[in-house]
Amino acid sequence: MTFNQIMKHYNIVVTFVLMTLLINCKSAKSVMASGEASDKLSAKQVIKQHEKNDADFKTMQAKVRIDLSQGEKEQGATFNLRIEKDKVIWLSAPLGLARMMITPDKVRFYNKQDNEYFDGDYKLLSDFVGVDLDYSKVQNILxxxxxxxxxxxxxxISVNENSYALQPKDQNALLELFYLINPSHFKMDSLQLFQQLKRRILQVDYKSYQEVDQQVLPKHIRIIAVEDADEVAITMEFKSTSLNGDLRFPFKIPSGYKEIVIK
Structure with missing residues (x-):
């Protein structure tokens, strides 16, 4: 599937991409990037610290402002987000006009404005970003x-503008992968994927982080997906979020809606 074919299903693609990028917590304080990257740390040491600092929570609830631009198209809105870690990611548009639920097995979505729904797997999102995605990868990006x-x-490993730059020693010829790790909290500063033959680029930049209940979580994120001359950019600002509350994940596709079939 080409980039332009995917963009024909613009609303659902946008929603899928948003789901990969939402995370935040209430009573948060900004995390200052005060550390300095040292060339004395090995790749194994940086990787160990990165995995040690993976966020630990059961549930999360948030409101997030999301702005998207693609060519001359621009749009933005505030969404409600709920997550039960390792189990479900749920997103609802204002007034419930659209709703999505992602689980380890399925991606489901419906849109009341167009009376359409999607009930399938991760293929559409994987085609869009150029990587075979699953629930674990989506959550890790979050x-x-x-x-x-x-x-x-x-x-x-090397030091690149005060970030630890990690890359596989044996890079895949079809997919080059780079991570930039922050020396203060060892979370990602940037994820970069390059597919030279398909002229595709995916870059996820973590502009700032915050600390909540001793957890370091993204605060502002920007994603850019490029194929040839086509580019989609999404920016996020996260507010009004809480951790470990009792949450419900209501989702039912209304009867009579037309199924979106991706070929």
Missing amino acids: LGQAIYNLKDEPHS
Whole structure:
């Protein structure tokens, strides 16, 4: 599926991408990037600290302002987000006009404005970003964590503008992968994926972090997806969020809606 074919289903693609990028907590304080990257740390030491700082919570609830631009198109809104870690990600548009629920097995979505729904797997989102995604990878992006297990293969390390730059020693010729790790809290500063043959780029930049209940979580995120001359950019600002409350995840596709079929 080409980038332009995917963008024909603009609303659902936008919602899928938003789901990969939402996280925040209430009573938060900004995390200052006061650390300095040292060339004395090995890749194994940085990876160990990165995995140690993975956020630990049961549930999360948030409101998030999301702005998207694609060519001359621009739109923005505030969404309600609920997460039960490792189980479900739920997103609702204002007035319930659209709703999405992601689980380890399925991606489901309905849109009351167009009387349409989608009930399928991760193929659409994977085609859009150029990476085979699953629930674990989506959640890791949410939390500022590496999308692959960094212990699965050896990585090289260098210091790049006060970030630890990690990359697999044996880069895939079809997909080049780079992580920039913050020296203060060892979360990601940036995730960068390059597919030279398909002329595709995916870059997720974590502009700032915050500390909540001794957890370091993303606060402002920007994602850019490019194929050839086509570019989509999304920015997020996270507010009014709480952790570990009792949450419900209501989701029922209304009867009579037309199914969105992705070929």
